[in-house]
Amino acid sequence: MAWSLQMKTLKNKDLEKNIPKKTLAENSLNEDHKLLVQWYEKNKRSLPWRISKDPYKIWLSEVMLQQTTVTAVIPYYDKFLNLFPTVQHLADAAENEVMAAWAGLGYYSRARNLHKAAKHLAENGFPKTAAGLIEFPGFGPYTSRAVASIAFGERVGVLDGNVIRVLSRRHGLHLEWWNNKPRQELQTLSDHLALLGAPEKTNQGLMELGATVCTPKKVMCILCPWSSKCVARKNDAVELLPLKKARKKTEIWVWKPIVAIKDKKVALVKNDYAPFLKNQLIFPGQISMEKNKPKDCKLRHSITHHDIFIQVELKKNLAGTNLHWVNLSELKKVNPSSLLQKVLGQVL
């Protein structure tokens, strides 16, 4: 066990000095676990993916919830399951149909990986462990642990932004969680909690606590099951934890896409020139990184740290062997990004 970490977390002066340290750490985690599970059972929100143990539905919800809020996900989740009620339906679907159902949710590589993995999982079934699931496209450490614990009861802990925040505050950990070693310490702590039993409730409890009580702002410690034991609360350090990672500096890009339309078809190329929407079909064109924002360019779009200023050029025709001519009505299916729609909106 990572006792070094646990001792770091148990500095409170009010702990009995002559109780063996290991017992203190064990007791503390046992009690945390009990309080957390009880709190979750009482306070969990009623969400559509919580009524089933079907690994496909749990997996789908976990993938959709990455980078997206619960409120935004619910209608997509329902629509997706209506179209593809089982992993077999998803595996049998054409990629265009999957992308169309995902359009608007963003981060489209999630949908591509979901579809790819479904083809394997429909044929061979879901492995019941995180170690087995992580072999499939799009299953990172978080998703594989979430699915294995919630659907199959494997005693493995999850670690996402919510869990990092809750554990860092509860234990007063000033860790650079974005680096491997400190992150592993938090993972170990989460694993220890899950090992104490009911991993589906432990993991969902941690995530729920982070989403509804131990939030980034307006923290509601009064409603927290750990409020009397929380180190950050005692030390008035709630706002300081977890440590904040320096943001990637925003880059200014000027993109000059060429929109060529012929017979209700538009020319696209596989993107090997722009730093966003990589390897996806986008308009041909040119791009440059600039120091200053161009003054006369009103069309603008942001993707992660790319601040994109767009100057559209309309052409009647275009030649080239690398062009893909796509029906205008199919564009959303081929590339659902709102950036392409924004560009097209300028010329239609």
Ligand code: SF4
């Ligand atoms: S007491 Fe407050 S800061 Fe500590 S874990 Fe609970 S909600 Fe978070």
